[in-house]
Amino acid sequence: MLIKTLLNTLLMAAVAIAIPGVINRLRARMAGRKGAPFFQHLRDARLLAAKGSVYSDTTTLLFRVAPAVYLGAAAVALLFIPVADLEPLISFEGDIICFAYTLALARAALVLAAMDTGSSFEGMGASREALYGALVEPALMIGFATLAMFCGYTSFAEIFAVKQSFDLHLTLVMLLAAYLFLRITFVEAGRMPVEDPRTHLELTMIHEVMCLDYSGIDMLMIRLGGWLKTAAFAMIAADAAATVTCFRWWFATPLAILLTGVSVAVVESTQARNKLSRNTTFMVTLSALAALIFFIGYLLQLDINI
Amino acid sequence: MYLNLLLAFALLTALLFAVPVRWKAPITAVVTAILSVVAAVPAVKALASGTTTEITRMQGPVFGEESIAVDPLSGLFLIIIAVTSVAAVLYSCGYMKHYYGKKPPVQFSLHYTAFAALVASMMMVVTSSGGFSFLFGWEMMTIASFLLILFDAQRPEVLRAALTYLIMMHVGFVFLVAGFAGIDAVCGSAGFDCLPRCYASRHTLSLFVIFLIGFGMKAGIFPMHVWLPEAHPAAPSHVSALMSGVMIKTGVYGVIRVAGAITEVGQLHTGGIILLAAGIVTGLWGAVQAAAQNDAKRLLAYSSMENVGIIFIALGVAALGAGADDPVVASIALCGALLHTFNHSLFKSLLYFGTGNLYSQMHTTLLDRFGGTAKRMPVTAALFLLATAAICALPPLNGFAGEFLIYLGLLDSVSNGVNVLYAAGGITALALIGGIVLLAFAKLFGVVFLGTPRHRSVHSVTEVDGLRLASMAIPAAGIVLAGLLPQYAVRMVSAAAAEFSPAAVYLVEANVAPTLTRVSLTAFLLIIAVALLYTVKVRAQRRRTLSHGPTWGCGFTAPDTRMQYTGESFAEGLESLASTFNSDIVEGRVVDKGEIFPPAVRNYNVRHKDRVGRLFSAWWIEMLRLINQRIMRLRTGKINNYIFFALMFLVLIFVLSLFNII
Structure with a gap:
């Protein structure tokens, strides 16, 4: 039991570390480059850890605490997520709500820290992040509600542990839910087509532009927090897919890494970033998609022959 | 009972008017604290044991026998009132200091009298069993809060806000009177405890909706929220705190009492849907409007509306759960x-x-x-x-x-x-x-x-x-x-x-x-x-160099605070x-895309007005004004006309009684 929980947490950390590596390698290969080593992002992290920091005179204590809140909240959110049949550290009735709001805390910390610098660019990023956060929240909650409706539970561990003999309806809904969560991962991780993390123009940034004034350890914390957040969403998507295929940890872990890693890399290599004004449409579409999946789930549960 | 209450109140008023300015706030603080403690004792007892403590029972002048009693729900609201009132009155001791000398002492006396009256009347509202004492408390609450809003009455917008508030509250009051009269017609007395009997006999839903409108006016349910963003910014902050934090909750309290008395499953279902729909619309409207406001107090007022919406969503789900015989959902919600x-x-x-x-x-x-x-x-x-x-x-x-x-x-x-x-x-x-x-x-x-x-x-x-x-x-x-x-x-x-x-x-x-x-x-x-x-x-940073500098301007070297x-x-x-929900008032012109360097300093000011709010206030203020004009024509000032009116009234009564209408 304890070992399972420990393994769960370690695997989540592994997923968090592996996903950026997979994305970077694959993207480089698809562009025909040799690419940086798989663990380049960890070396960058070590570099950041060794650096000093520059703080703007405008900022207050809030600016210095915010990275810790961001990383702390992302880390706690990660502890809710089971890796297939393993047990997460924290699990109780309604933990899906706790998960969503802990991540909202992380977002609020960064948004306020960005406002703290008094920079027009960072204000812009904060404004966008707050708006996109507000728009993606319904999609996330309806997604969770779909799972809760179909499985009859309100905690991740119990939802994903629901496994009858092969059930076409459950398979369908779970796969649709996995797709939805994957799309949400794109938004929450600040990836294409919502945002291009490689952009060099501040005016077009969202997430990155909020952190312009961070350096050294603060920047490292924000990076780490971002990885953990991505890993949490990737694992939810993978769990949903694994429930109806092979519900074992040794299957779900690589699935989470590959599903997110490959899809992000492919999308980023083949698509252009949305025009910013199109982003809101993208998010609203996401909520509409979630509502549609919920409705499909509802109809399937009513057992109408379609 | 009412006589004693009014007597005690008159004594307090006399005391407040008599003492020097800087003593008015502390005296009110003491009175509020005493009231709070007196209320908190039965409240805590009721919440801890789940029992009802009856304080007094009296014969109301209109609606039959009534009582003042503290049951657990009253207890909870008493605690809410007590905590916020004490905090608000303490806050006012500091806050009102910068008005000393700027305003005549009589204004302070009036303000603090109204404050004590508001606290007492809210406590009366949540402990009354219904009927006359409830309406008495409700009306006293409205008048007290009206006086409190009026503190800064030399500002024209304050006067307008206070009047809007007074009018809307009285429209709501009419609905409440109608509701209680409806109960009285069925049961012979108008307490909340008669509601189940009343619902059982006939037209549950119409009675429920009448009460919902009456209480919703206070709670700020869409589209009756119009007074919220006007009155809260107009009032001094401790009054806004008390009104927004507690007073609008008396509306919620009333709705809980009225909705909680429904027992029939189908009616619970319908009632739940009404509450849920009201909550969703109120909450979303409040949230969107709050985000658009550029005045802190207006933003907070709309946020109160949004929170009332959330409470109503929960109440709706609870009613739906009860209607579906699911005690888990009902209790949790x-x-x-x-x-x-x-x-x-x-x-x-x-x-x-x-x-x-x-x-x-x-x-x-x-x-x-x-x-x-x-x-x-x-x-x-x-x-x-x-x-x-x-x-x-x-x-x-x-x-x-x-x-x-x-x-x-x-x-x-x-x-x-x-x-x-x-x-x-x-x-x-x-x-x-x-x-x-x-x-x-x-x-x-x-x-x-x-x-x-x-x-x-x-x-x-x-x-x-x-x-x-x-x-x-x-x-x-x-x-x-x-x-x-x-x-x-x-x-x-x-x-x-x-x-x-x-x-x-x-x-x-x-x-x-x-x-x-x-x-x-x-x-x-x-x-x-x-x-x-x-x-x-922090420990790791001790070993690293930390430096300070200006905010990174992305290569731009002349940042200006106005660029924030x-x-x-x-x-x-x-x-x-969400532009469809607002009607913007724009002053000045936007800098055009072509003009990178606008030739002169230009003012551009945009205010987001609640579309419903404007529609509503314009609509009924205009109508009331017209009706008022018509009625004013009767006020001729000639004594013979007035005698004629009295005569007409008597004739009317006579004719009506002939046809057995009254």
């Missing part, structure tokens, strides 16, 4: 609604106190005059941040505990397969409201307290006196405690919920409290994690999505 009511009174009063601190320093509440205030008012900023996080329902604070229960009720409804689509609508609305509120409050806190000053007057701002900060610590302590230990907070409300959903106490003990204990543990884990990370960071994001620009994205 009702506990969530009550807990959120309690929580909102804490963080909303704290937010209004914080805004009061800003107003007393800057004499404005326009967001774009501020900026960087946190450095000059660190304690106010910290407390305001706490309340901001709580109202955004961020863990580990109390707002999260309340919304967690509401979500849990909704999700349980979905996962148990009852009223799935309604509950899903509630979840969607709640999630969207949550996100938009985060945006609105990030804007409020970010623009006011963070960044660099946008106006030179910010440089002269200093922290306010200790008394005000101490009174702000009362709600702040509640926020933290109820947030960290929600399992105890929910036990407090479970007795009140059990009045309508008898399984609540058992369910809370067996099911909800253990879950909330886990939430509480997670909250502590979160705090420990953040504290640990911060300590590690303003409140307007922060919410621009949302406003462009």
